[in-house]
Amino acid sequence: MSLEGDTLVFENSVRDNSEPVLFNEKKYNFITDSTSNSGQFSSGQIQFDLSTFSSQNWVSLSEAVVEFPVKITAQLTTAGAGGTTGTQSAGIFAAVCKNGYHQWINSAQLIINGQTIQSQQPYENVSASFRILKNWSQDTLRKWGLSCGVAIDDITGDSEVATTYNTTIGLNNATYSTVATSIRGFDAVNNQNVLFNKGVSSRMQHINNNIASTTVGGRTIGSSGYKNAGKSNVGVASASNSVNTYLHSQFVMATVRVKDLFDIDQFPLCKNIKGYMYLTFNSFQVQLTGGLNTSGSITSVNVTPLTGLTCPFNVIYDSNGGVQLSNTATTTAPIITIIGTIDGTSNNNINSSGPLISNARLVMPYYSANPNTDSALSKVQSFKTLEKIVNPFTMAAGETKNFTITVGVSNPTKLVLLPMYQNLGGASYLNNPEVSPFDTVPATSSPFAKLDNIQVYVANKPLFQYPIQYDYEHWIMNGVQEGANSGLVDEMTSGLLTQQLWEQNHRYYVFDLQRRLKSDDGMSRSVQISCTNGSPTSPDGSNPGFGMKVIAILFYEKNWDINTATCAIQSA
Numbered sequence: 198m199s200l201e202g203d204t205l206v207f208e209n210s211v212r213d214n215s216e217p218v219l220f221n222e223k224k225y226n227f228i229t230d231s232t233s234n235s236g237q238f239s240s241g242q243i244q245f246d247l248s249t250f251s252s253q254n255w256v257s258l259s260e261a262v263v264e265f266p267v268k269i270t271a272q273l274t275t276a277g278a279g280g281t282t283g284t285q286s287a288g289i290f291a292a293v294c295k296n297g298y299h300q301w302i303n304s305a306q307l308i309i310n311g312q313t314i315q316s317q318q319p320y321e322n323v324s325a326s327f328r329i330l331k332n333w334s335q336d337t338l339r340k341w342g343l344s345c346g347v348a349i350d351d352i353t354g355d356s357e358v359a360t361t362y363n364t365t366i367g368l369n370n371a372t373y374s375t376v377a378t379s380i381r382g383f384d385a386v387n388n389q390n391v392l393f394n395k396g397v398s399s400r401m402q403h404i405n406n407n408i409a410s411t412t413v414g415g416r417t418i419g420s421s422g423y424k425n426a427g428k429s430n431v432g433v434a435s436a437s438n439s440v441n442t443y444l445h446s447q448f449v450m451a452t453v454r455v456k457d458l459f460d461i462d463q464f465p466l467c468k469n470i471k472g473y474m475y476l477t478f479n480s481f482q483v484q485l486t487g488g489l490n491t492s493g494s495i496t497s498v499n500v501t502p503l504t505g506l507t508c509p510f511n512v513i514y515d516s517n518g519g520v521q522l523s524n525t526a527t528t529t530a531p532i533i534t535i536i537g538t539i540d541g542t543s544n545n546n547i548n549s550s551g552p553l554i555s556n557a558r559l560v561m562p563y564y565s566a567n568p569n570t571d572s573a574l575s576k577v578q579s580f581k582t583l584e585k586i587v588n589p590f591t592m593a594a595g596e597t598k599n600f601t602i603t604v605g606v607s608n609p610t611k612l613v614l615l616p617m618y619q620n621l622g623g624a625s626y627l628n629n630p631e632v633s634p635f636d637t638v639p640a641t642s643s644p645f646a647k648l649d650n651i652q653v654y655v656a657n658k659p660l661f662q663y664p665i666q667y668d669y670e671h672w673i674m675n676g677v678q679e680g681a682n683s684g685l686v687d688e689m690t691s692g693l694l695t696q697q698l699w700e701q702n703h704r705y706y707v708f709d710l711q712r713r714l715k716s717d718d719g720m721s722r723s724v725q726i727s728c729t730n731g732s733p734t735s736p737d738g739s740n741p742g743f744g745m746k747v748i749a750i751l752f753y754e755k756n757w758d759i760n761t762a763t764c765a766i767q768s769a
Contacts, residue, residue, distance in 0.1 A: 222565035226250065227264075230557040236266070236541030241504035243476040243539070243557045247309070251764075254563040255466040255574060261455040261561035263476070266541035266552045267294070267301060269510060271445035271520065276438050277487065277531035283523025284436035285487075285531050287445035289407045290518035292510045292535055293386070293400050296640035298346035298451035299325035301539060303479045303505035305458045309472040310766050312757070315459050317475065318587040319506055323639045323748050325457045327613050327705055334691045344452050348399035350637040352385055352392040353697050366391060368644055368701045377622030380495055383644065384635040385702075386511045387519075394637075397511065404429045404449055408550045420549035432550030438523065438531070445535075446546045450553040460583035460752070466564065466574055467761040474559065479505030480538030483512055483634045487522030487531045495522065496530065498624075500632045503538060510537045512634040535634075575762040579769055583610060586751045591619070592730040594742030597650065600749070605721035608713075608754035611675070612653060612724060614706035615639060616646035618732060619744040630746060639748065642704040646745065647731025653708050656722040660708060664727070667706050669696040675707040711754070724751055 228249040232240050243265060250256050271287035294300065302325070304317040318324075329347060342348060354367020365372050371391045377383045386397045406412075408420050408430040415423075423430045429449040434442065456462055458476075484499040495514060502508075512535055513519035522531050541555035566574060586606065592598045602612065617630040617638045624633075631639045651667050653660040665671070672694065694703050710724070726749065732742035756769035 217569065218567060219570045220564045220566050223562055225560055225562050227558045227560040230559075233541065233556050236543075236552065236555040238478070238539045238541075238557075241477055241480070243478065245474040245557075245559045247470050247472040247474065250561060250563070251469050251471060252563065253468055254565050255468055256470050256561055256563045257466055258464050258470070258561065259456045259461050261559060263453045263455060263458070263557065263559055264554060265301070265451050265539055265557035266554050267298070267449040267451050267537065268540035268542070268552065269445070269447040269449075269535065269537040270443055270545050271533055271535045272545070273437060273440060273442045273444060273531065274484070274534040275529065275532035276440040277523045277526030277529060279528030280490070280525045283525035283531075284438045285444065285523055285533055286436035286521045287433070287533060287535075288518035288521075289405050289431045289433055289445075290401055290513045290515070291445045291520045292447060292512055292537060293397055294346050294404060294449065294451075294510050295508075295637060296347060296350050296396055296400070297322070297326060297329065298449075299453045299457060300507060300509040300640055301451060301478050302453065302458065302476055303507065304477045306475040307459050307461070307472070308474075309470070310764050311472075312766050312768065314461065314582050314755075314757075315584055317477065318585055320587050320589075320639065320748050320750070321458060322479070322507055322509075323615055324585060324613075324750055325453070326640055327615075327707075327750070328457050328460070330693050330703065330705065331707075332691050333693055335693070338693060341454065343399070343403045345454065345457070346400060346404065346451060348396040348403075349693060349698065350385065350394055350396040350641050350702065351698060352394045352702060354391070354393055366393075368392060379623035379625075380498060381622065381635040382624035382627045382630070382633050383618075383621040385637045386635060387514055396637075405447065406430050408432055408548055420551075424551060424553050427553055429553070430550045432547030434547050436521075443545045443547060444533070446550050448546070448550055448552045463580035463582070465578045465580060465759065465761055467759060467764050469762070469764045471764055477505065478539045479507045479509045481505075481508040481510070481536070481632070481634070483508070483535045485512070485514070485520060485522065485533050485535070487526065488524070489526055489528070489530055491524055493522055493524040498626065498634070500626060500634065502632065503536070506629075507631045507639055508634050510634065511637070577758055577760050579756065579758050582755050582757065583752045584755050585753070587748065588751070589746060589748045592745045592747070594732050594744055595730055595734040597727070597729040599725065599727045602724040602726060602749055602751045604723050606724070606751065606753045607719050607721055608711075609655065609722060609724055609751060610709075610711040610754050611752045612708040612710060612726070613750040613752070614648065614726070615748045616642055616648055616704060616706070617746050617748070618643040618646055619746055621743060628746075637702070641702045644702050645700070646704050648706055648747075649729040649731045650727070651706070652727045653710070654723070654725040654727070655710055660710070669699045672699050672705065672707060675709045
């Protein structure tokens with residue numbers, strides 16, 4: 198038996214098993230948002246008034262989840278004309294959410310009793326992805342993954358159905374011109390025969406449920422049963438060339454854990470909670486234009502942000518369940534417009550598909566404590582949270598950049614960099630790669646997005662003796678070890694990335710900045726980064742390299758004292 202096993206046996210033997218029951222009741226309650234109107238979220242924001250939870254019961258904010266309605270529609274906005282009339286279609290797989298429903302969240306703010314625990318910063322979806330990849334264990338992924346829309350974008354190409362060896366399968370060996378084009382940029386979701394994106398396939402099978410009565414689900418529980426059971430549903434119309442026809446309607450109840458949006462693991466149980474939670478969301482419009490006398494290909498893509506910064510869904514262009522444009526038009530090319538947003542209305546629904554909820558909800562448990570427990574919990578409790586500064590920057594191919602993340606902040610704890618290549622495949626509209634409906638960014642990095650010669654300066658002192666070449670070993674040391682038990686107990690480790698996943702398309706660069714002298718607590722310290730874009734000016738000797746956009750997130754520590762009985766809180 199191992200030393201840990203010996204310790205466990207000893208603790209079980211000496212434990213006082215006559216300990217009293219701590220709580221006499223645990224129930225879940227929910228509140229609805231105060232910004233939507235009959236299912237419409239026209240303000241681009243979700244707001245919750247936490248005082249609605251205020252009571253003499255103990256509430257657990259770190260266990261709370263947010264639920265909100267997502268709607269994606271595909272509409273034929275321009276009919277094809279000329280030649281033999283063709284039809285356009287958008288099947289049940291026309292659009293699929295990017296990895297994690299948190300991709301629909303652009304910023305998140307939390308105010309408790311007048312104190313700002315976390316301020317609104319852009320790219321909250323990137324911060325949440327980092328928390329999930331760092332903190333979640335494989336067990337958490339099994340329990341919460343599909344509930345939260347999380348299925349890792351694994352494009353290693355090791356499909357379980359492969360029966361022969363293929364030298365051009367997987368991200369490492371795929372032919373560049375096949376997976377990156379001037380129309381779509383890098384396409385990580387429409388090259389399944391080459392990349393086999395397991396995450397997209399998994400999310401499709403869980404989210405894109407055909408509500409038609411011919412399916413097993415539709416035949417056994419019916420369309421109303423889908424909605425009552427909380428199952429996402431999709432309605433599809435017959436192929437058409439009639440302008441303004443809706444071809445696809447998808448309704449999803451998205452779930453995000455509050456502690457994946459806010460660093461509040463230490464937030465204690467408290468009574469009389471007061472405050473507000475504000476979430477702004479991402480919503481996008483994507484227009485696909487077909488060709489004239491072509492084989493049904495897309496000739497142009499137009500992406501328009503409606504709110505936020507990130508396109509939160511992928512578009513599937515495929516004759517088997519995806520979007521398909523006619524190849525018969527000779528004078529006017531058909532255009533299909535896909536819109537994804539937070540919306541709880543049933544407008545433009547198809548075949549009895551419809552929303553599962555019409556408002557956003559904040560679901561939180563509360564505990565009713567026994568007298569001794571209640572007395573023990575009623576005290577002034579100290580705890581820490583992490584606030585952040587988000588400061589993106591860009592680099593040309595091969596450029597070395599010295600960039601100031603902040604001129605001064607107290608108690609910085611870690612710096613996270615997510616690199617994304619610009620204009621892969623020559624797609625000129627992808628200066629901001631995160632708007633792509635075909636790429637998986639910013640749920641991932643770009644493929645092999647490499648930063649070279651990295652040096653981080655804290656208060657003008659270098660973090661490393663020499664500039665480093667960051668690799669998976671550094672991710673393990675600086676990223677995963679901040680998870681469960683610092684990654685030191687094998688049976689209770691956290692982190693979801695293998696070396697192959699990190700190297701290929703999950704290249705998060707994490708730097709631990711929290712070590713300091715006690716005398717440095719509270720002192721303002723500057724943070725700078727020096728690095729080189731790993732794509733040289735000419736990677737293959739003839740074609741140009743790629744510019745890079747880097748989303749830089751600096752986390753810093755905030756200390757609080759809270760009276761758990763009254764929710765009176767102040768900065769420590």
